[in-house]
Amino acid sequence: MPTQGDFERAAGEFDRSAVLVDEMFLGPHDLLHEGVLVGGLLTIELSLWFDHLRGTLRNRADDLRDLAATCRRRAETCAAYQAALGEFDSANDVYEGERRRWAVQADAHALMPDLVAAPGPAPRRPEAPPTPPDWVSANSH
Amino acid sequence: MQPEGVRLLADRLVATADLADVLALDIGRAVFDSELASSMPEIMRGLAGELVQTGAVLRGRADTAQGLVLDLALQTSLLSVARSVTIDAAACRLGASTALGFDSPCDPVESIKLYTVAAGVYIPLLAVTGLKLDASYMVRVEHLHSGRLRVTRIEEGAFGLASSGGMDSEFHTGKSTTTTGASAKAWIEVLLAHGTTYEIGADELDEFMASDLLDFAARRFTLPGVLGQPGAVTGITKKVVGVVDHLPLWKAHDAITALRKRLNWTRPQPLSQFTEGGVTAGVSAGAGLNPLGPLGPLASLVKKIPVKGKVGVSLNGRAVVGVEQRPDQKTYYMDVRGEVATPITYRLFGLDLSKLAGAELKVGLVRDTATGDFSRIELTIVAEIGKNIERHTAVIDLRDPETHPAAQQLVDGLTNPLQLPDSLDALEKLLGHRVTIEQATLRRMDKSTYGMEWMGNGAKFTVETLDVR
Numbered sequence: 368m369p370t371q372g373d374f375e376r377a378a379g380e381f382d383r384s385a386v387l388v389d390e391m392f393l394g395p396h397d398l399l400h401e402g403v404l405v406g407g408l409l410t411i412e413l414s415l416w417f418d419h420l421r422g423t424l425r426n427r428a429d430d431l432r433d434l435a436a437t438c439r440r441r442a443e444t445c446a447a448y449q450a451a452l453g454e455f456d457s458a459n460d461v462y463e464g465e466r467r468r469w470a471v472q473a474d475a476h477a478l479m480p481d482l483v484a485a486p487g488p489a490p491r492r493p494e495a496p497p498t499p500p501d502w503v504s505a506n507s508h
Numbered sequence: 509m510q511p512e513g514v515r516l517l518a519d520r521l522v523a524t525a526d527l528a529d530v531l532a533l534d535i536g537r538a539v540f541d542s543e544l545a546s547s548m549p550e551i552m553r554g555l556a557g558e559l560v561q562t563g564a565v566l567r568g569r570a571d572t573a574q575g576l577v578l579d580l581a582l583q584t585s586l587l588s589v590a591r592s593v594t595i596d597a598a599a600c601r602l603g604a605s606t607a608l609g610f611d612s613p614c615d616p617v618e619s620i621k622l623y624t625v626a627a628g629v630y631i632p633l634l635a636v637t638g639l640k641l642d643a644s645y646m647v648r649v650e651h652l653h654s655g656r657l658r659v660t661r662i663e664e665g666a667f668g669l670a671s672s673g674g675m676d677s678e679f680h681t682g683k684s685t686t687t688t689g690a691s692a693k694a695w696i697e698v699l700l701a702h703g704t705t706y707e708i709g710a711d712e713l714d715e716f717m718a719s720d721l722l723d724f725a726a727r728r729f730t731l732p733g734v735l736g737q738p739g740a741v742t743g744i745t746k747k748v749v750g751v752v753d754h755l756p757l758w759k760a761h762d763a764i765t766a767l768r769k770r771l772n773w774t775r776p777q778p779l780s781q782f783t784e785g786g787v788t789a790g791v792s793a794g795a796g797l798n799p800l801g802p803l804g805p806l807a808s809l810v811k812k813i814p815v816k817g818k819v820g821v822s823l824n825g826r827a828v829v830g831v832e833q834r835p836d837q838k839t840y841y842m843d844v845r846g847e848v849a850t851p852i853t854y855r856l857f858g859l860d861l862s863k864l865a866g867a868e869l870k871v872g873l874v875r876d877t878a879t880g881d882f883s884r885i886e887l888t889i890v891a892e893i894g895k896n897i898e899r900h901t902a903v904i905d906l907r908d909p910e911t912h913p914a915a916q917q918l919v920d921g922l923t924n925p926l927q928l929p930d931s932l933d934a935l936e937k938l939l940g941h942r943v944t945i946e947q948a949t950l951r952r953m954d955k956s957t958y959g960m961e962w963m964g965n966g967a968k969f970t971v972e973t974l975d976v977r
């Protein structure tokens with residue numbers, strides 16, 4: 368499973384590639400319009416074709432930006448899950464300590480009810496974070 | 509012609525191809541890292557190849573100082589470059605609704621042909637009351653876009669009570685029906701139906717039909733002695749085929765060829781099977797029309813033109829519950845349909861003036877066989893007016909976390925009649941979101957019936973053609 372770091376790295380790469388794809392045909396396009404060919408049907412034809420290709424490549428660049436956005440969203444989801452998991456782990460550590468103390472006091476109270484006070488209600492286990500989507504990895508990097 | 513300029517352009521295209529190659533690698537790495545699906549690396553590689561090709565064509569043009577504008581190689585090359593960066597629109601939409609009704613959006617049904625053999629018997633017991641028995645064998649052939657056929661065989665039997673008054677008979681000869689006498693009928697029957705769906709090649713329908721009818725006969729009739737042994741029917745068929753092939757006047761070559769192929773043809777595994785049971789009931793009244801009355805003076809002329817008619821009305825309804833099984837899922841469903849037909853039927857020069865209106869509601873609850881979880885609810889509403897049939901299907905995904913609580917409430921309600929009002933509330937909530945809706949329009953193009961009926965007794969063979977729009 369990709370990690371938050373993988374998604375962030377991929378988002379950066381998709382964004383950078385989108386810019387390059389956008390500009391990819393700028394060179395030939397500008398060269399033609401600078402007057403390397405003057406007049407004639409071939410010039411008109413190539414000019415039309417270059418314009419068409421630039422438009423199509425712009426769409427492909429948008430596709431890459433969409434992929435980058437998906438990666439960023441997933442990276443955020445991974446980070447949020449990681450944070451929730453960290454909070455859960457801390458709360459769980461506290462819970463385990465309280466539970467052990469409670470168990471000791473409950474055992475002592477059972478043996479010597481006159482000497483040891485009743486332990487009160489048992490501590491409650493913290494709620495685990497909701498199950499993340501399949502593509503979430505618990506490793507942060 | 510400016511060869512130097514063309515050469516410069518060619519070089520620039522090759523340089524752009526190098527950039528596309530590098531981008532293919534970079535994007536491929538990002539796709540690998542993110543595990544997302546994207547065809548962009550292949551697109552970039554394809555673009556690079558086409559740009560190199562176009563550069564070569566332009567350079568060749570410059571070298572030979574060719575001044576032709578209509579240059580096939582250049583045109584082809586430019587087109588290839590344009591095509592390499594174009595992503596075709598998805599041919600089909602896949603989703604939660606993929607596995608129902610008109611099953612595959614990737615291979616939609618284009619037309620449907622229904623072949624039905626039906627027979628009925630009415631046994632009078634008291635003055636106007638008696639027993640009614642009906643049986644039918646139907647083959648539904650769906651012609652898919654790919655040319656393949658999805659074939660569903662449905663066997664149905666019904667048994668019940670009927671009340672009948674009057675006396676009538678009908679003769680069906682293709683598109684024409686001749687009715688004599690007048691009668692009124694009412695009936696209620698318990699019905700049981702079983703259907704199996706297969707997918708076969710475009711040229712395998714004859715084999716399927718021959719194979720299925722032979723199997724049907726083998727299943728339905730207890731053959732005496734040696735005929736009842738396994739394989740006996742096949743053996744006899746082989747002999748019959750051999751004998752009939754030698755008869756010089758026998759021209760039913762298609763049927764014989766199909767039978768012969770059937771002997772070496774293996775039917776594929778079924779796609780799905782359903783079993784359903786329920787009740788059917790109806791009333792009808794009708795009288796044959798003679799071309800008399802105002803047309804009396806023209807009787808002699810009328811005898812020479814094809815005027816056949818019937819005044820009548822027919823209402824019938826059907827409610828069933830059933831289970832449909834597929835390899836990966838099971839659907840529990842309830843299907844209710846009603847039909848009002850022919851306030852008047854009159855055929856003049858083959859023009860059908862009959863009217864027909866019907867409606868059907870089907871609710872299905874789909875359960876995944878592997879997990880045992882209910883995965884979706886399918887609602888289908890069909891409205892039939894005249895020759896047009898409108899079919900709407902709504903699919904509610906029960907696995908969606910947003911819909912899950914309401915879905916669970918609905919499932920609980922459906923499995924416990926005391927909670928039915930709650931389940932209706934839940935259904936309303938579910939319809940508010942995450943519903944996939946499909947719509948199909950069918951048109952009845954042709955219907956031909958052959959056979960006869962006399963006071964509830966008779967046999968008919970019907971062929972019906974529907975186009976899906």
